[in-house]
Amino acid sequence: MHLADISLVDWSRAQFALTAIYHWLFVPLTLGLSFIIAIMESIYIKTGNEEWKKLTKFWMTIFGINFAIGAATGIILEFEFGTNWSNYSWMVGDIFGAPLAIEGIMAFFLESTFIAIMFFGWSKVGKKTHLLSTWMVAIGSNLSALWILVANAWMNNPVGMVFNPDTARNEMVNFWDVALSPFAINKFLHTITSSYVVAALFVIGVCSWYLLKKRQIVFSKRSMAIAVIFGLLSSLFLAFTGDSSAYQVAQKQPMKLAAMEGLYKGQEGTGLVAFGVLNHKKKAGDNLEEYLFKIEIPKMLSLLSYRDANAFVPGIEDIVYGNWHYNIEPVSKRMERGTQAIISLTKYKDSKEKNDTAAMNSALTEFKQTRSDLGYGYLDKPESIIPNVPLTFYSFHVMVILGFYFILLFVVILYFVLRNTIERKKFLLRLALITIPLGYIASELGWIVAEVGRQPWAIQDILPVSKATSHLSASSVQITFVLFAILFTILLITELRILFKQIKIGPKE
Numbered sequence: 001m002h003l004a005d006i007s008l009v010d011w012s013r014a015q016f017a018l019t020a021i022y023h024w025l026f027v028p029l030t031l032g033l034s035f036i037i038a039i040m041e042s043i044y045i046k047t048g049n050e051e052w053k054k055l056t057k058f059w060m061t062i063f064g065i066n067f068a069i070g071a072a073t074g075i076i077l078e079f080e081f082g083t084n085w086s087n088y089s090w091m092v093g094d095i096f097g098a099p100l101a102i103e104g105i106m107a108f109f110l111e112s113t114f115i116a117i118m119f120f121g122w123s124k125v126g127k128k129t130h131l132l133s134t135w136m137v138a139i140g141s142n143l144s145a146l147w148i149l150v151a152n153a154w155m156n157n158p159v160g161m162v163f164n165p166d167t168a169r170n171e172m173v174n175f176w177d178v179a180l181s182p183f184a185i186n187k188f189l190h191t192i193t194s195s196y197v198v199a200a201l202f203v204i205g206v207c208s209w210y211l212l213k214k215r216q217i218v219f220s221k222r223s224m225a226i227a228v229i230f231g232l233l234s235s236l237f238l239a240f241t242g243d244s245s246a247y248q249v250a251q252k253q254p255m256k257l258a259a260m261e262g263l264y265k266g267q268e269g270t271g272l273v274a275f276g277v278l279n280h281k282k283k284a285g286d287n288l289e290e291y292l293f294k295i296e297i298p299k300m301l302s303l304l305s306y307r308d309a310n311a312f313v314p315g316i317e318d319i320v321y322g323n324w325h326y327n328i329e330p331v332s333k334r335m336e337r338g339t340q341a342i343i344s345l346t347k348y349k350d351s352k353e354k355n356d357t358a359a360m361n362s363a364l365t366e367f368k369q370t371r372s373d374l375g376y377g378y379l380d381k382p383e384s385i386i387p388n389v390p391l392t393f394y395s396f397h398v399m400v401i402l403g404f405y406f407i408l409l410f411v412v413i414l415y416f417v418l419r420n421t422i423e424r425k426k427f428l429l430r431l432a433l434i435t436i437p438l439g440y441i442a443s444e445l446g447w448i449v450a451e452v453g454r455q456p457w458a459i460q461d462i463l464p465v466s467k468a469t470s471h472l473s474a475s476s477v478q479i480t481f482v483l484f485a486i487l488f489t490i491l492l493i494t495e496l497r498i499l500f501k502q503i504k505i506g507p508k509e
Contacts, residue, residue, distance in 0.1 A: 007474040008473070008477060009465060009466050014481060015080065016080055016085075022492065023073040023076075024447060026070030027195065028443050029202055031192055033203070034141050036200070037056055037063060040052055041053075043226075044056055045128065045131050051218060051222065052222070054219065055223055057508070058219075058508070060119065061502055062499065062503075073491070076484070086469075087467060091170055091468075092169070095160070095170060095178065096154065098178070099148070099151040099178070099179065100151055103143075106144055109140075110139065114132075117129070149191055150179050152187065153188070157181060157183035157460060159174075159183075160181075163371055168345070187450075189237075189241040189244075193234045193241055194442070198439040199227075199231075201406065201432075201436055205433045205435060205436035206436075209503070217423060219506075224422065225417050228410055228417055238403060239404075242403070243304060250304075253453070255316065259316070259389045259393060260392055260396040260449060262278050263290070263301075263316065264282065264316045266312055266326070268302065268310050270312075271301060272301040274297055277291060278393055284383055284386060285317060285383075301313055319331070320382050331379075335373075337377075338370070338373040338379070339377040341367055342377040345371075348360055375459075375462040385457075387453050387455040387456070395445040399449065402445075406442070413432060
């Protein structure tokens with residue numbers, strides 16, 4: 001690969017990462033706040049208490065501000081598949097495009113239809129009709145997330161498809177294998193519950209600010225009560241889905257798991273690193289220690305990964321160089337078969353053009369024997385399947401630490417909310433306020449683990465990122481990167497100013 005191509009790949013990755021990171025700053029609040037609003041309006045309909053209507057309308061305004069800008073960044077993100085990743089779109093568009101198309105339809109009909117009633121129908125439709133619209137917006141938002149996450153899960157665990165040598169494309173053979181794979185289900189549940197936690201932290205933080213300012217006391221206590229219960233239940237379920245997601249990663253993406261734990265040499269009864277500092281000089285194949293310092297829970301990684309405390313967990317070196325004792329084949333062998341698959345596919349196409357049936361059948365037979373390793377034929381060296389270990393490791397561990405901190409925070413706040421003394425706990429209120437950005441950081445770190453840990457694959461074991469880009473000049477991607485960075489930053493600053501202004505004004509009496 002030429003240097004210019006490497007530059008194009010890196011800039012394309014950077015642009016997509018930039019768009020995704022900014023987009024995800026808006027999505028979690030939308031997903032979680034929609035259900036909090038629906039719960040509040042349900043209480044209003046049940047009790048007839050106008051205070052609950054005031055709560056609902058205020059948080060609905062916050063939802064609307066966030067929803068509008070989040071939708072704009074999401075549209076740009078989907079367009080980048082066609083502009084920057086056309087080879088990817090060509091090879092798997094039939095599969096990847098299906099859930100995105102369903103998402104678009106659901107977003108249009110559910111969200112776009114009912115959101116108008118939710119915002120403007122208070123005096124135009126009945127109370128129950130309005131409540132139904134609010135719930136449909138919440139369900140529609142989360143169903144949109146479902147299909148996007150199904151598409152992303154397929155990139156990590158490609159199922160329900162077959163490679164067509166005549167078109168050189170992967171084609172779907174079973175939609176339900178794609179939509180209902182355990183990997184997709186766990187990814188969806190884990191991602192949306194993390195969003196619920198972010199939204200709960202946001203509501204609690206804003207209410208804490210009001211209580212510190214001695215404003216909107218009743219409003220804040222009631223909002224906080226709903227948010228803290230919603231957040232605690234979500235955070236507990238988040239821990240459960242996190243365990244299930246990690247189990248799926250161990251089965252389908254062992255290299256990602258090894259990077260998450262900084263594990264270079266596999267062993268039986270592997271311990272889980274609760275906290276550690278990596279040796280940044282460590283490389284695969286050398287004799288340096290993996291850690292400068294670590295605190296480990298004995299055998300826990302084996303138990304969580306394979307439901308067996310004594311199970312062997314492969315490390316980075318086992319996966320790259322092979323471990324015949326545990327039937328792990330070296331990457332070099334897969335690269336050889338991948339290269340042979342490329343040669344056989346080329347022979348098949350040439351024979352087809354010449355209408356040489358015997359040569360076609362021979363080449364096709366050879367290809368079928370090696371096609372499962374086709375993607376490895378595009379790799380430069382075995383070590384290229386190793387992702388950025390420090391970034392994956394630290395992102396994962398900080399995310400987990402924050403997750404347990406959120407559970408503790410919810411429990412403590414709920415205790416004082418139930419005792420009706422939360423407004424007196426100034427330190428706790430300040431802590432809740434500064435925890436708002438920590439929720440967003442934890443959510444973004446989860447995506448870093450998921451996407452960086454999968455590198456160098458655009459589609460796990462099938463298509464390297466280096467072969468997924470469009471035929472563009474690196475300079476054109478650099479220009480759009482800068483333009484998007486400016487645009488998204490302006491959008492973020494604009495939203496924050498509008499949000500802060502609306503929060504400062506507070507709910508209308």
